[in-house]
Amino acid sequence: MSNPAEERYVEMSNLIKAYPNPYGDDIKVIDGFNLKIRKGEVVGVIGHSGCGKSTVLTMLAGLNPITSGGIIVDGREISGPGPDRAVVFQSPCLLPWMTAYGNVKLGVDRVYPHATPQMRHDLIAYYLGIVGLSDAMHRYPRELSGGMQQRVGIARAIALQPKVLLLDEPFGRLDSLTRMELQDVILEILDREKLTTVLITHDVDEAIYMCDRVCMMTNGPGAKVGNLMTIPFERPRHRAEILEHPDYYNYRGELICFLEEQEELKGDRPAKPEPKDGVGEDTHTDLVAQEDTSTEIPVLNDELESHVTDTEMVKVN
Amino acid sequence: MESLKYTLLKIIHVSGLTFLEPVVRLCYGEEPQLQLKKIGRFIVIPSLTFLAFLVAWALIAPVYKTKSGEVPTPAVVWDAAQGVKRFHERESDKQVAYGLSGDERESSLAAVSEQRAILNSLKADADEQVAEASEERTALVAEEMEPLATAYETKKAEFKQAEKRREAALIVKASQIDQRDIDAKNELLAYIRGHEFQTEQERELLKQLKAEQDDVRNLTYAPLQNAMRLQTEIAEKEQYLAKKEEILSKANRSLKLEEEAARLKELKLQYAATTGPDLMPIAQQMLQIEGRMQKIVDSEYAKPWTLPMQIMRSLACVFAGFFLATAIAIPIGVLCGVSPTFMAAVTPFIALFKPVSPIVWLPISLIIVGGVITDPETHWLMVGMSNLPLIGWLQINPAFIASAITVALCSLWPTLVNTALGVASIDKDHLNVARVLRLNFFQRLTKIVIPSALPLIFAGLRISLGVGWMVLIAAELLSSSEGIGKFVWDMFNNGSSETFAQMFVVVFVVGVIGLLLDRIMIIFQRLVSFDGAPAAI
Numbered sequence: 001m002s003n004p005a006e007e008r009y010v011e012m013s014n015l016i017k018a019y020p021n022p023y024g025d026d027i028k029v030i031d032g033f034n035l036k037i038r039k040g041e042v043v044g045v046i047g048h049s050g051c052g053k054s055t056v057l058t059m060l061a062g063l064n065p066i067t068s069g070g071i072i073v074d075g076r077e078i079s080g081p082g083p084d085r086a087v088v089f090q091s092p093c094l095l096p097w098m099t100a101y102g103n104v105k106l107g108v109d110r111v112y113p114h115a116t117p118q119m120r121h122d123l124i125a126y127y128l129g130i131v132g133l134s135d136a137m138h139r140y141p142r143e144l145s146g147g148m149q150q151r152v153g154i155a156r157a158i159a160l161q162p163k164v165l166l167l168d169e170p171f172g173r174l175d176s177l178t179r180m181e182l183q184d185v186i187l188e189i190l191d192r193e194k195l196t197t198v199l200i201t202h203d204v205d206e207a208i209y210m211c212d213r214v215c216m217m218t219n220g221p222g223a224k225v226g227n228l229m230t231i232p233f234e235r236p237r238h239r240a241e242i243l244e245h246p247d248y249y250n251y252r253g254e255l256i257c258f259l260e261e262q263e264e265l266k267g268d269r270p271a272k273p274e275p276k277d278g279v280g281e282d283t284h285t286d287l288v289a290q291e292d293t294s295t296e297i298p299v300l301n302d303e304l305e306s307h308v309t310d311t312e313m314v315k316v317n
Numbered sequence: 318m319e320s321l322k323y324t325l326l327k328i329i330h331v332s333g334l335t336f337l338e339p340v341v342r343l344c345y346g347e348e349p350q351l352q353l354k355k356i357g358r359f360i361v362i363p364s365l366t367f368l369a370f371l372v373a374w375a376l377i378a379p380v381y382k383t384k385s386g387e388v389p390t391p392a393v394v395w396d397a398a399q400g401v402k403r404f405h406e407r408e409s410d411k412q413v414a415y416g417l418s419g420d421e422r423e424s425s426l427a428a429v430s431e432q433r434a435i436l437n438s439l440k441a442d443a444d445e446q447v448a449e450a451s452e453e454r455t456a457l458v459a460e461e462m463e464p465l466a467t468a469y470e471t472k473k474a475e476f477k478q479a480e481k482r483r484e485a486a487l488i489v490k491a492s493q494i495d496q497r498d499i500d501a502k503n504e505l506l507a508y509i510r511g512h513e514f515q516t517e518q519e520r521e522l523l524k525q526l527k528a529e530q531d532d533v534r535n536l537t538y539a540p541l542q543n544a545m546r547l548q549t550e551i552a553e554k555e556q557y558l559a560k561k562e563e564i565l566s567k568a569n570r571s572l573k574l575e576e577e578a579a580r581l582k583e584l585k586l587q588y589a590a591t592t593g594p595d596l597m598p599i600a601q602q603m604l605q606i607e608g609r610m611q612k613i614v615d616s617e618y619a620k621p622w623t624l625p626m627q628i629m630r631s632l633a634c635v636f637a638g639f640f641l642a643t644a645i646a647i648p649i650g651v652l653c654g655v656s657p658t659f660m661a662a663v664t665p666f667i668a669l670f671k672p673v674s675p676i677v678w679l680p681i682s683l684i685i686v687g688g689v690i691t692d693p694e695t696h697w698l699m700v701g702m703s704n705l706p707l708i709g710w711l712q713i714n715p716a717f718i719a720s721a722i723t724v725a726l727c728s729l730w731p732t733l734v735n736t737a738l739g740v741a742s743i744d745k746d747h748l749n750v751a752r753v754l755r756l757n758f759f760q761r762l763t764k765i766v767i768p769s770a771l772p773l774i775f776a777g778l779r780i781s782l783g784v785g786w787m788v789l790i791a792a793e794l795l796s797s798s799e800g801i802g803k804f805v806w807d808m809f810n811n812g813s814s815e816t817f818a819q820m821f822v823v824v825f826v827v828g829v830i831g832l833l834l835d836r837i838m839i840i841f842q843r844l845v846s847f848d849g850a851p852a853a854i
Contacts, residue, residue: 063749081752093746097768097847106764110754140847160754 005075009039009196010060010164015069017055026067030055031222033069035215037164042190042197044207046255047217047226048262053200056217057168060198061087074163083111085164086157090172092149094141100152101137104128107160127159128152130192131185147178151185158189165190165197171206183210184239191236204255209242216258219265227258333839336360386814389821397818398825405623407557414564415618418571426565433558436551443548450541461533469526476519483512570613577610622799628826630711631800635789635834637717638724639782645725646732646781647774651762653733654740654770671730675723675788679795682722686715716798723792728785735777739770772846779838786831801827 015033018026030052037043045053058064060071062081071078073085086107094103104124112120128137131151141149150170157165167186171179187210190197201207207214208231218226231251233242242248325341339355342348371391378388389397417425487508494501566572581603588599620626653660690696693714702713711717747769751761767774793802805823808816 061753063752081749082755083753085753087749087753089746089749091746093744093750095747095750095765095768097771106750107754110756142847 006039008036008072009041009074010037010198011035011072012056012060013070013072015056015059015071016067017052017059017064018067027221028067029220029223030059032224033217035225037196037198039196040194041213042199042211044199044201044211044214045217046201046204046207046214046259047223048219048259049202050220051217051262052220052223053202053217054168057087057166057198057200060164061085061166063087083107083160084162085166086160086162087166087168088150088153088157088170090169092141092146092153094149094152094156096141099138099140100128100133100144100148100155103141103152104156104159107156111160123159127155130158130189131155145178147174147182150174150182154182154186154189158193158195163196165195167197167199169200169202171201171203179206180239186210187237204252204259207255208248208251209237209239214255216255219262226262229254331840331843333836333843336363383817385812385817389814389818393814393818394821394825397815398822400815401624401819401822405625408620408623411557411561411564412618412620414561415568415570417565417569422565422569422571426562429558429562429565433555433562436555436558440548440551440555443544443551446544447541447548450538450544454536454538454541457538458533458536461536462530465526465530465533469523469530472526473523476523480516480519483515487512564618570616573613574610577606577613581606581610622803624801624804624822624826626710627800627804628830630717630798631789631793631802632830633708633711634717634721634793634798634800635724635782635785638721638789639728639778639785641721641725642729642781642785643732643778646729646777647736650733650736650774650777651740651766651770653737654743655762655766660737660741667730667733670726673726675727675791676795678723678726679719679792682726683716683719683796686719686722690715690718712799714798716796720789720792720796720798720800724785724789727788728781731780731784732774732777735773735780736770739773739777740766742773743769768847772842775838775842775845779835779842782834782838783831786827786834790827 012033012035015030016028017030018028021027033056035043045056047053055064059066060078062078062085078085094100095106098106101124104127105120108115108120108123112123115123125134125137128134131154133148133151133155136144136148141152144152150173154170170186171182174182183206189195190210199207199210211231214229214231215225216227216229217223229251233245322341322345326338329335329337329341336359339352339359343352343356375390375392378390381388414422414425487505490508491505494505584599584603584606588596588603591599622630649663653663690699693699699714703709743766747765748761751765756764789800790802790805792798793800794806795802797803797806801823805820808820808823
């Protein structure tokens with residue numbers, strides 16, 4: 001990992017994204033975003049909703065034009081989207097007229113144009129297999145649950161063998177149990193394939209559990225990298241071990257502190273009412289609430305409680 | 318058993334025949350009460366309303382009389398439908414008879430002779446019945462006429478006498494009036510006016526009595542009518558059998574061929590035996606016969622157009638127009654959806670031509686087609702199509718093509734607009750997939766854009782086919798292109814009560830076929846709708 005090219009496998013330098021407001025002035029949503037990512041590293045981007053996390057990711061994906069600055073992937077500046085940067089969105093956005101197999105095949109056919117049909121079939125079956133969909137390969141998206149659809153989305157992205165895997169809140173719309181299952185599925189794949197990954201999330205625990213480094217973004221407009229935190233837990237990781245690790249709550253505390261600071265900087269905005277179910281909702285109020293109770297959490301931290309999400313923990317308290 | 322149930326339910330769902338669903342569920346004993354309620358709503362109620370419609374029709378129709386006779390009742394329309402069917406069957410039968418040869422021909426001929434013999438006895442019976450009924454009717458009329466006639470005569474005599482009496486009295490009165498007595502003269506005038514009025518009234522009364530007599534004379538006597546209908550039916554059958562017999566015997570293709578072959582053989586023998594310049598005319602004659610034989614081999618029975626054949630031709634025409642419309646509308650619609658600039662360029666044309674009536678398009682396309690195909694008898698396209706195996710008998714002519722073009726011009730709009738809408742409203746996420754995969758234009762079109770727009774495209778096609786079917790009947794009626802429309806026009810021009818009823822038959826035929834076409838399109842629409850949502854009924 002000392003190779004400088006591998007140290008700066010993905011490099012975003014002085015990235016600016018500006019949108020015109022109704023008066024014709026440019027509002028810089030992202031202003032001076034700098035980040036270097038090593039090859040094979042999993043970097044989480046965390047921040048309040050609306051701070052521009054997804055904007056950074058879509059620019060990296062090439063789906064959103066860059067106003068100023070540059071993105072270099074594997075020594076080449078990107079221009080437009082491409083299969084070297086596969087995206088998994090919050091909604092699975094599978095093509096509903098194709099089966100799970102067909103959805104993955106579309107990408108595989110494109111990336112391996114010279115492979116024999118048998119080889120392609122094996123590839124598709126392999127990737128659907130590692131996300132646990134061997135039995136549901138020929139089902140249509142409408143016949144699959146939300147979690148299974150997202151698995152297809154993940155298989156489709158990984159099957160492209162991308163240089164960078166971009167995950168845009170991939171578990172945002174899933175219920176907590178499915179979310180944990182899928183986190184494990186992705187971690188396992190990342191450990192095996194050693195993919196360079198950018199994970200957008202607003203879930204502190206998810207960031208600590210899955211990432212090697214967490215990039216904390218300041219609030220927009222004019223969002224940039226506020227802080228970087230390395231999480232040196234060994235891979236492969238196991239949820240129970242991580243949760244019991246003595247450093248876990250230090251990392252967690254640091255992240256939450258940062259997020260709370262950002263919230264205070266914004267001024268005294270009235271706290272939003274707590275959402276009824278935490279799935280897919282903006283959870284920053286929960287995070288604040290959680291910090292108050294964080295000293296009590298280890299009490300709940302037995303086998304069963306470790307599967308309960310943030311929101312539900314708050315409710316228990 | 319369960320799997321059969323699910324297969325049935327699936328078929329019902331796909332075909333949109335949802336009213337059958339409670340029947341299937343009831344057969345499997347699933348919530349019988351709920352199913353019975355549904356059957357009541359979706360099967361019994363519609364049946365009852367239809368029945369009520371038939372009853373109302375049967376009651377109201379005879380009230381209104383036209384120059385083509387009474388408006389036909391459901392029973393008369395049903396008879397007319399049978400007549401149409403019988404005509405078709407008999408013509409098909411004759412067609413077969415023309416091609417028969419050998420033993421088949423002979424056995425068929427024997428059968429026809431037998432049938433004719435039976436028919437003859439039936440005919441005698443029918444004639445007798447008619448005569449009997451006619452006599453009965455005459456007797457009945459005479460019986461009813463007698464009192465009326467006497468009453469009339471008496472009244473007539475009475476009125477005549479009364480008139481004479483009044484006149485005589487007036488003359489007497491007039492002779493008594495003094496020349497200067499104006500009052501008396503005026504009084505006389507009033508008397509005379511009264512007398513004239515009286516006479517007029519008496520005349521009216523007599524006329525009324527006369528009309529009563531006429532009514533009796535024109536009395537419809539049901540047994541006689543039935544007997545006469547039977548007689549006509551037998552006469553028609555007799556005519557058909559006679560014609561068939563002729564076709565099986567002297568007008569038969571194989572017999573004609575045999576005859577020619579015999580003559581040819583004779584000539585050949587002669588040719589072999591002759592020498593010198595006489596050979597020439599014999600050879601010419603032989604060649605002539607050979608040519609004639611070829612013509613006979615190729616000949617077919619000159620079958621007139623029957624309604625089932627006209628229906629087939631109409632269907633062929635509507636599909637020709639529909640496919641033409643589809644071939645034009647889908648590519649243009651896709652381009653419109655893909656490119657807003659192209660859409661802007663095309664919009665004025667869509668807005669301008671969409672509301673134009675088929676009645677305007679038809680003459681224009683008739684003239685244009687007539688300009689391209691100036692001589693349909695020899696034009697390569699017409700000749701080529703008449704030689705095609707399956708559609709040759711349709712006799713595709715310029716009128717057919719013009720009708721198809723009219724159908725296309727009127728029915729391409731819904732497909733065009735829907736395709737453009739479907740392509741334009743494609744999900745942005747799906748386009749992002751295409752962008753990430755860097756699909757080229759063609760791949761994007763075939764893998765993403767068209768599949769995504771298919772449900773809306775098919776919704777448009779369904780509307781187009783419905784519009785096309787409606788337009789076609791009018792186009793055929795105007796262009797005299799053989800088909801259902803032409804049938805209606807012929808029936809209208811015929812103007813008899815029977816043909817009037819046959820026009821009602823067409824109403825139902827057109828309705829049922831339109832319904833079936835719509836059903837077929839619904840099935841296609843369901844098959845391509847990926848979200849599993851049922852298409853609108």
